[in-house]
């Protein structure tokens with residue numbers, strides 16, 4: 001059984017990845033500092049608590065476990081926070097990743113899967129966004145992810161690192177078995193916030209602007225279920241294990257939903273009223289972000305199966321209903 005080091009494996013997407021890896025016959029080994037992840041979400045292999053800048057710890061891990069590949073999910077991921085505190089973003093997302101890569105090379109572990117983001121594209125010049133779209137991020141979060149993508153290109157050219165940069169659109173939904181779900185503190189994402197309103201934990205959902213040039217004036221996003229993200233990672237992993245060396249894919253559905261559509265479906269599924277209030281647009285929020293996923297479908301042979309809005313919100317609703325205080 002191959003060991004996969006899952007950095008950030010106690011987080012929302014990383015923990016689900018571990019479950020999926022384990023089901024597919026791999027052994028996940030989690031490294032997580034638990035600053036934003038949850039110990040209770042690590043169930044499919046050992047949890048090593050620590051930082052990925054900790055050289056001694058990384059050397060211990062690489063010498064103790066025969067690691068076939070590293071999947072890296074640990075990152076700060078809030079645009080607003082990145083503008084207020086760019087130093088934390090460059091340190092956590094870039095410097096720590098560099099340390100991890102250096103120790104991988106030292107241990108001769110040469111397969112790396114990176115959680116990138118559609119934020120590397122910046123304001124879209126056309127929709128849908130393909131992998132060839134110019135990369136001009138407009139905030140420190142997007143820039144920190146692009147910097148790592150560039151480091152990966154250089155490490156591939158010089159040291160033979162094999163890598164996948166997987167650019168997620170809006171990760172959403174929960175484990176269809178109800179074991180794992182979204183528990184961010186603070187929560188900033190639309191779907192969990194809307195469902196917290198449905199549960200009576202918040203008074204109303206704020207809609208960030210209804211004056212965009214979209215069908216109902218609210219922003220459009222491409223929501224991708226964590227199950228589909230996990231299956232894409234596995235396909236990319238197996239291609240890298242099979243000898244491919246440079247894999248760059250958008251992970252989205254190619255279909256966008258407006259904020260109002262999301263709230264409407266959340267009302268239908270929960271059967272609750274969900275009051276709303278229109279407020280100012282969030283600075284730096286593009287009106288429309290929708291992926292082209294043709295490359296992932298054609299080359300990875302990937303099919304998103306859970307990412308219709310109903311499956312996303314239904315699985316998320318089950319999670320929030322049964323875990324009203326998250327993992328606590």
Ligand code: UDP
Pocket residue numbers: 170188189190191193205206207208209219220221259282285
């Ligand atoms: N959004 C909103 N109200 C909220 C949170 C988000 O209207 O309380 C909007 C946001 O402007 C964006 C969409 O919902 O258009 C998805 O936002 P989210 O924060 O979930 O993900 P992002 O697109 O920022 O990664």
